[in-house]
Amino acid sequence: MSELDLSPLLHRLESYHSQGRTALLPALHDAQQLYGYIPKPAAEAIAQALNVPLAEVFGVIEFYSLFYSQPVGKTVIHICNDPACALAGSETLFKQIRFHQEASPADSPQSALTIEMAPCLGLCEHAPAALVQGQPIARADRQTWQDLVSGKGERPSSVLGGTVSILTANCGLGHTVELSEYLDLGGYQALRKALRTPPRQIIEEIKAAGLVGRGGAAFPTGLKWEAAADAPSEVKYVVCNADEAEPGTFKDRVLMEDDPHSILEGMLIAGYAIGAQKGYIYIRGEYWFPYQAMKNAVEEAREAGFLGSNILDTEFNFEIEIRRGAGAYICGEETALFESIEGKRGFPRLKPPFPTTQGLFGKPTVINNVETLANVPVIIRKGASHYRKLGTEKSPGSKLFCLSGDVVRPGLYEVPFGIPFHHLLFDLAGGVRPGHHFQAALFGGAAGAFATTDHLNVRLTFEDLKEAGLPLGSGVITVFDETRDLRDICLRLARFFAEESCGKCYPCQMGTQRQFEIMERIVRGEIHKEDWERLQDVGWTMTDSSLCGLGQTAASAILSAMKHFPHLFQTV
Amino acid sequence: MSDTIRITIDQTTVQAAAGSTILQAAREAGISIPTICYHDHCTANGLCRICVVEVEGARTLQPACVVQIRDGMVIHTRSERVIRSRRTIFELLASTVDLSESPEIQAMIHEYHADVYRYPDAETRLPAVIDDNPMYIRDYAKCILCWRCVQVCAEDAQYTYAINFSGRGYETQISTFYEIPMPESTCVFCGQCVGVCPTGALKPKRQWLLEMGYTPDEIMNLTRSQRQRRKRREEISANPS
Ligand SMILES: Cc1cc2nc3c(=O)[nH]c(=O)nc-3n(C[C@H](O)[C@H](O)[C@H](O)COP(=O)(O)O)c2cc1C
Ligand code: SF4
Ligand code: SF4
Ligand code: FES
Ligand code: FES
Numbered sequence A: 001m002s003e004l005d006l007s008p009l010l011h012r013l014e015s016y017h018s019q020g021r022t023a024l025l026p027a028l029h030d031a032q033q034l035y036g037y038i039p040k041p042a043a044e045a046i047a048q049a050l051n052v053p054l055a056e057v058f059g060v061i062e063f064y065s066l067f068y069s070q071p072v073g074k075t076v077i078h079i080c081n082d083p084a085c086a087l088a089g090s091e092t093l094f095k096q097i098r099f100h101q102e103a104s105p106a107d108s109p110q111s112a113l114t115i116e117m118a119p120c121l122g123l124c125e126h127a128p129a130a131l132v133q134g135q136p137i138a139r140a141d142r143q144t145w146q147d148l149v150s151g152k153g154e155r156p157s158s159v160l161g162g163t164v165s166i167l168t169a170n171c172g173l174g175h176t177v178e179l180s181e182y183l184d185l186g187g188y189q190a191l192r193k194a195l196r197t198p199p200r201q202i203i204e205e206i207k208a209a210g211l212v213g214r215g216g217a218a219f220p221t222g223l224k225w226e227a228a229a230d231a232p233s234e235v236k237y238v239v240c241n242a243d244e245a246e247p248g249t250f251k252d253r254v255l256m257e258d259d260p261h262s263i264l265e266g267m268l269i270a271g272y273a274i275g276a277q278k279g280y281i282y283i284r285g286e287y288w289f290p291y292q293a294m295k296n297a298v299e300e301a302r303e304a305g306f307l308g309s310n311i312l313d314t315e316f317n318f319e320i321e322i323r324r325g326a327g328a329y330i331c332g333e334e335t336a337l338f339e340s341i342e343g344k345r346g347f348p349r350l351k352p353p354f355p356t357t358q359g360l361f362g363k364p365t366v367i368n369n370v371e372t373l374a375n376v377p378v379i380i381r382k383g384a385s386h387y388r389k390l391g392t393e394k395s396p397g398s399k400l401f402c403l404s405g406d407v408v409r410p411g412l413y414e415v416p417f418g419i420p421f422h423h424l425l426f427d428l429a430g431g432v433r434p435g436h437h438f439q440a441a442l443f444g445g446a447a448g449a450f451a452t453t454d455h456l457n458v459r460l461t462f463e464d465l466k467e468a469g470l471p472l473g474s475g476v477i478t479v480f481d482e483t484r485d486l487r488d489i490c491l492r493l494a495r496f497f498a499e500e501s502c503g504k505c506y507p508c509q510m511g512t513q514r515q516f517e518i519m520e521r522i523v524r525g526e527i528h529k530e531d532w533e534r535l536q537d538v539g540w541t542m543t544d545s546s547l548c549g550l551g552q553t554a555a556s557a558i559l560s561a562m563k564h565f566p567h568l569f570q571t572v
Numbered sequence B: 001m002s003d004t005i006r007i008t009i010d011q012t013t014v015q016a017a018a019g020s021t022i023l024q025a026a027r028e029a030g031i032s033i034p035t036i037c038y039h040d041h042c043t044a045n046g047l048c049r050i051c052v053v054e055v056e057g058a059r060t061l062q063p064a065c066v067v068q069i070r071d072g073m074v075i076h077t078r079s080e081r082v083i084r085s086r087r088t089i090f091e092l093l094a095s096t097v098d099l100s101e102s103p104e105i106q107a108m109i110h111e112y113h114a115d116v117y118r119y120p121d122a123e124t125r126l127p128a129v130i131d132d133n134p135m136y137i138r139d140y141a142k143c144i145l146c147w148r149c150v151q152v153c154a155e156d157a158q159y160t161y162a163i164n165f166s167g168r169g170y171e172t173q174i175s176t177f178y179e180i181p182m183p184e185s186t187c188v189f190c191g192q193c194v195g196v197c198p199t200g201a202l203k204p205k206r207q208w209l210l211e212m213g214y215t216p217d218e219i220m221n222l223t224r225s226q227r228q229r230r231k232r233r234e235e236i237s238a239n240p241s
Helices: A007-035 A040-050 A054-063 A083-087 A090-103 A145-149 A179-184 A189-195 A199-209 A221-230 A251-258 A260-274 A288-303 A334-341 A370-382 A421-428 A462-467 A486-500 A506-523 A531-545 A549-553 A556-564 B022-028 B080-094 B103-111 B148-153 B192-196 B205-211 B216-238
Strands: A075-080 A113-118 A130-132 A135-137 A160-162 A237-242 A278-283 A319-324 A365-369 A398-405 A411-416 A438-443 A449-451 A476-481 B004-009 B012-017 B052-055 B074-076 B136-138 B164-166 B173-175 B202-204
Touching: A007 A040, A007 A054, A007 A319, A007 A334, A040 A054, A054 B164, A054 B173, A075 A083, A075 A090, A075 A145, A083 A090, A083 A398, A083 A476, A083 A486, A090 A113, A090 A145, A130 A145, A135 A288, A179 A260, A179 A288, A189 A260, A189 A370, A199 A221, A199 A260, A199 A370, A221 A260, A221 A365, A237 A260, A237 A334, A237 A370, A251 A260, A251 A288, A251 A370, A251 A398, A260 A278, A260 A288, A260 A365, A260 A370, A278 A288, A278 A334, A288 A319, A334 A365, A365 A370, A398 A421, A411 A421, A421 A438, A421 A476, A438 A486, A449 A556, A486 A506, A486 A556, A506 A531, A506 A549, A506 B080, A531 A549, A531 A556, A531 B080, B004 B022, B012 B022, B022 B052, B052 B080, B080 B103, B136 B205, B148 B192, B192 B202, B202 B205, B205 B216
Parallel strands: A075 A113, A160 A411, A237 A278, A237 A365, A278 A319, A398 A476, B004 B074
Antiparallel strands: A075 A130, A130 A135, A398 A411, A438 A449, A438 A476, B004 B012, B052 B074, B136 B202, B164 B173
């Protein structure tokens, strides 16, 4: 190997030195940016600077799919392989690029490409989507391949719809709302109001509003805050979960890119309410523009005195740090996310203890989804009773739905809780693509379940969906028309979980792989009569016995497909 | 302070020490629950899930080795759900790993009527044996990822941190830094990892060679050069000039 110049890395490591292990992912990102991958001497330098054992540094590099321990091409291209993009022809696109690459002379720039299939990139309304050197490309099938490999192409914009704009009030303007504009639009009024209110009263207001977490688990936000506020500790944290990697989800991307300050404002109010002094925003590694938007917003807020000490001339101090993930769906799971911020492999922890008592760095922590936090200023500004004017008793407020797949107008829809599914699909999103009709929709993403024509009248609320056996999850609805083979969709979901299982517990580590192998054979048309029982046993064992939510939902969609479309899994 | 609480295990109400795990309480009551990854001297991580039991009111099955009992807890250690999970986990393991030197796991597989040929498509893990030092070999085709070796090498005993993981999910394997040979790592050849390995994945080199039919004399010759290399390396690090 030619001599590696470590000096730029060593220079950057100086600023991380005092942080220790928690700077591991940032340092690895730096190394990869400098060298294209993480050469062994760079890993050694990082280990030494941050005082982390060598083997553990390697363990971390190996855990995250965006980190490479071996050299890769000068340009790395990721093509999404998950349902929405597959319906839009991502597999053909992948093959075309491969074909062009193989046909290129060995010394041409094209031969220095690394092309990988990727899990959902959070660009599902722009399918088929790609990342070129980390930069998102919308409708990658419309680019010439030369443009594509040189990173030219359409930058994804926000596509908004729906019947209300509360959370999305500042979205879709074609640019990121910066601080001055945010202030003109009434921004940080809620923070001003909050800082004049006792913290407990803020928590009561959030409870009264009935806000429920939007990250998938549907936990009441007020109760979570209260538990963290009650936990005895000088040091507490607020974490914004912006890992958004559930296939089909892209709502947090739009909120962060278009209206980053509303999320900061929500975090600040949360921090004040529970008595925290520090917040972290954990953004998935694939989200370059959201990262830039949040980073700029944090800098603006700091300059204007919304972050730092004595915020708005009060006793309240709060700082925010941003962390980037590096390609691991499991890091959206709250405890795995903490491990990742702490500079470790993203293994979920056993619960209890729960985050509100022992979360990040072992301290009481409130972790909320981006959309949950965006609701907070809305509630505080206008009050809980005003907030409750929309939605139902048990599902108050509005909800963002991510529609993609075989739908006329894929995009982000904000609607009040309680409208029927058919209204969203047919009246607002234009229905199923022309000439076709509805077969099924995947609710809740890979970890979700299939809705059929029987479900078109279901009202979109937590309670109605629960009764119908459909998870609301993070608000994903991926639509499939009658031409689609749902077994192919199930195979993609099975592959997703096999790729993303962290490997910690046995049922999921091996069950996701067996489920994938069986689905692969079924899609090849070789169905065994024993497959039904095999899939059921693997599926229920993962559901019942896995350590974390990933394994517990890894069979959810397939089991629901088996229930609604049994013939697809049976021999003729 | 009330030291004991009442719980019900398999229809029998028993007193158990507060703060104990379901596994401990069950053992006290004479009820056996199978375990694989659990080890008295290692941090319990709840990895294998063979010890799962049904706790009334809980959505999922609970790993008995880490979940603490609560007053009034009603536990079923052999319900249909429990048996299905355990049998399936055994079948998954048998289709993934070479269990030929894990008699305890084999006995449990038998007890649970698990079918080791249940998954005909299974891609078994077949990495080559790593023979890179004079003390022990690493045959990760037999590794069940119980993490014990990693833990005793780190905070559970030795604080040497020679090994961790490569890959993730199904592709996970125990590994040194960039897969360097053991003698180049921080390993001090204390042998603790070999001692806790339950499957023969880590094995003393001498035993391995004997099993392959080498005589003790041949083994001496085979390992001499490796031992000398190691000795030189130690001398160098003792007098770095
Ligand atoms: C495998 C897995 C992935 C998850 N990914 C995310 C995610 O990307 N974003 C998110 O907000 N929550 C995610 N969650 C849920 C979080 O664990 C946690 O419940 C959530 O961040 C809490 O925020 P909320 O109460 O505001 O919903 C995930 C959970 C699991 C099990
Ligand atoms: S369920 Fe899957 S992702 Fe969760 S801990 Fe187990 S192996 Fe890891
Ligand atoms: S090598 Fe042995 S001790 Fe280490 S994880 Fe594998 S089975 Fe467990
Ligand atoms: S970006 Fe392809 S499915 Fe989401
Ligand atoms: S023995 Fe309890 S999880 Fe392994």
